Amino acid sequence: MADKNVQPFDIKAMEKWLENFFLDPLTSYMDEIAFRVDIFETETEIIVEALLPGYERSHLSVYVEDNVLTISANHKPNQEAYNHHTRTRKMEFPCSIINKQIHAVFQNGILEVILSKTTPGTGKNRKIAIS
Template identity: 30%
Template sequence: MKLRHQVPSTLRNDITRSGAVLFGPLHREIDRLFEDFSQGIASQQKMMHLLPNIDVAENNKEIDISVEMPGLERSDVDISLEDNVLTIRGEKKMETHRDDKNVYVSERAYGTFLRTIELPAGVDSSKVNATMSDGVLKITILKPANVEAKKIEVKEGKNGKPSTRAQ
């Protein structure tokens, strides 16, 4: 037997009414928080869908970067190199829909995107080559000449203690 059936109906109605008064606003606030949270996740998923996928590989002489950009033209992409950071910017523009068609489903993402890739120190921007074909952007970057680390000898100071005075 359920506990609810053990409580007299008049008392049960009072409990239900007072519960609605006490917990109704809390219930609505929790619903609103979950709705805001789910909308935020949907927005992040849409943004992640817009970011192009990349592959980065290297050998002794160069770094090769491939970026998937289906539906984009060369004019939609901007590449820059500053402080050893390669930046790829672009915009996927929404196609114009004709007035005689009703759109029932639209899952494609549109808008601007930005990808940055940190490169080794000393990369020369004049040694970067970029081509785009069949929706794939290919960037080839010549690696800088290896810079040997300079070994610095620690000298003994006066009285056998290391010198702390600047020279």
């Protein structure tokens, strides 16, 4: 059952945002230079899927700040500074997402960040634990 205090996503704004995200040439460019990101929508969730082969859970971080979801992948093959590689993708949603429950799962090189449309979150900017 949905919590009555949770603000629903604006469906029209979300559809327009998804359309713009996939039609924006910068999205394809970022898929090539950082890492590929896909977005899926179900009736109750928005799923952001990042393809990160070669990374481990400990290399990843997910952070939400107001309406921005940031995924960073920090790959250090060894401790030498010149081998330090950080790749970051930021997705700016059409509405605040800090009031949504968000969790992340990393398995087989795929990070899924799941934003609930119906379950409330903390309402604070925060780092998301990855399981």
